[in-house]
Amino acid sequence: MRQRKLFMLIAAGALLCLTIGCSLQIAGVPLEKYRPIEVPKLFDRVMDERRADDVLVAGVQVVDVTPYDRKAWIAGFGQMRKSRGVLDPVTARIVYLDDGREAVVIVAADFVGMTASDVERLRSLVTAKHPQRIQFASTHNHQGPDTIGYWGPGLLIPVERGVDTDWFDKTLQAIALGVDEAIRRAEPVRLALGQAEMESEWSSNLWFPHNAGPIDRRLGVMRLERLDGRPLATIVNWGCHAETLLDINKKISADYPGRFYKYVEQRGGGTGVFLNGGLGGMISPRICRFDVRPQYKDLDQRIAWMDRLGDRLAELAVGAVKDKPRVTYAPIAVKSVGVEIPMRNGLLTTMARVKILPTTDRQIRDNHFFSEVNYLRIGGAHFATVPGEALPSLSLRLKDALPYAEVPFVVSLANDELGYIMMPEQWSDPVYSYERSMSCGPQTGQIIYDAFVGLLAQDR
Template identity: 30%
Template sequence: MAETYFLAGAATRSITPVLGERPVFLAGFQRDRRATGVESELYVRALALRLEDRAALLVACDLIGLSRPDVDELRPALTRFGIDPQALIVTCTHTHSGPDTLGLWGPDEATCGVDLAYLTRVKQAIVEAALEALTFCCPALVRGAMARLPGYIANLRTPEVVDDELAALQFVKPDGEVIATLLNLACHPEVLVGESTLISADYAGHACAAVERAAGGTALHVSGALGGMLSPATEERTPQAAARMGQAYAEAALAALAAAPTAEVTRLELRRARLDIPLHNPLFERARDNGVLRPREPGAIVTTVSYLDLGPAQVGGTPGELLPRLGGQLKQALPGPCKVIAGLADDEIGYILPDDEFVVPADYTNPGAQYEESMSVAPDAGSRVMSAALGLIRGEQ
């Protein structure tokens, strides 16, 4: 009987926009913020995992987010290579210094900010990186660790609720050579704020570069439950500050991994579920009806959650920006010991609040303290997403 090996592979593609051909509208802050330069490159980073006839593909993009219909367009390409189309999980780092890929940050509120030619390039890059990672899979072991990154994260909504825990997974060849390192932290990549017009992967990109320099292989950052909002705790909003935060993040992750033993992966199970969330947000309704947002089905928001179990580590995928209370509940439900919350996984539906914390804004166009509510699809999105996600972990779906 042939011996079965767990396999891992990784690949990257650049998705840095070309400046000068057309305006590049930067996402995340005010509208009509046009890119004037490049602080750091943007990438698609793919991690492929295989065990027997099962596969999982985790892709991290240096983007504000991607809508589920756009992600679903990529799945048929996997079928042609004998891979289950549902094996693909596409996450976005949520950098606020990358091109608008959702539509909300164009020149005005009535105009979509997405460059369709650029979006096509991104989709091609995701498929290429995923298939290359699969092609170059090799026998691997895994080590995982949890650590803290104190002093770098603040909660702008609820200051006393901060999740500064990071997770790190490293896939290595039997001889110790690093194939890939997965980094996970709950904090908006927005050291560079709205005054900046530079394209940047922010602290997340700097962290990946630092890990690759120190350890080799490919590094990818997956954003956790960064709603709330969890933001960099720095008054200095410069590329240098982003680099320092990225370096600190990388060093904390690598130090934790250095103390972690390697283990064999004998389980590779990926489950997912779809759910409907009735849309109750007049801003989103108007943007969808006017063609500002990327196209979706009419009616309720159809989205997805996922659960990847590797034995010593798990990845819980959610379709937007969980507030940290919900992130803590989801993390607690993961069996561990290494627990990864993958936010903005396969979709971006905005902030996902606990139902009991949701206060309907009196004016969605001027929400004040209810900013997160004004950027959420519905008051009950939290309970719907959490019910589906926890059901996957418990094996109920």
């Protein structure tokens, strides 16, 4: 009976969406000026009708948020980088998971990042009751539109926000509607988990000789499939900057995650979802090494290499779960805690206070930034969320803190972007002078690690 009520709610939500005209069949955000509409908030309604039937259901939706109709400031490699067209789409990929008792939404977008204030805006469009069950992550794409504000007009430092407010408001609204669509599409699924290791030829720590320096090459993979085996989605977690094309490229692109989406679908993995991992300090595609860049001066060469990286990532992800056991029930847990980060970076503090970087009075006070850390458990997949760019050492420590996980996932740029997340010993290391200039302070990594370990203690 409860399951019937759930599907009646879903059908009602679909009818409501049709009556207000919220079609998601668009190529990019619409050309019309932003017009706020009431999002049905279907997540709250299904949470009010818990099934308790031990059936795992999932729904997936892809929202194209590409600014096809305008030039955008591209988020990466300094200010004043205006787009001159579109190389490939940027999207938000939404996965809704519900075990009948608990539910979570994972949104992964081809953005450079999103600050907590904008994540809060998105959550408020989706739910009035369960904000921490909406988990947002950025791929840290340096070829997409500025979603933070740092890459607009300026010289060395920004003097004006680089976010196109009209496009961004429409984008957040489209993602919220996409969450409702994912819920409407929910169906019983099977889940499989696997791991793989990316070969050293594809990524490198730029501050050290190749094959030296801290790096986390492990992939975590989750496959969702329908009960008859047809693919629904493949979620992959791997740490590497999405900056293959460097500043040679002048067009909007999702960089290598976009190619991963293409090839994972071709290889039978369904919708691809990319969650970045321990990418900080400074894990990038090997083609970005300073001693390798001269070999790839031509943009077409870099695009071809990016294409191969996306294909290899898809191949590893699909292969990692090919022969793994499938389960039809995976209990879900979501635990969250706020963290208070001392701010030791004068530039970032100033950018926040003059509203180049979006914050609210609640999120910055007395030279502290307030953010969050989350622990998600979806069956044997255990997730640690990091509100910025985790360095590999932190990524590996967080994975080691999850000894009971079948597959650990460390998700960077989750629900916030506080820059590089450094441990105290890295803050004082001259190797990381650049990261220090884009980090809150020396205690950030330890505070986040301790907060996460505290969440784990609550789950035992």
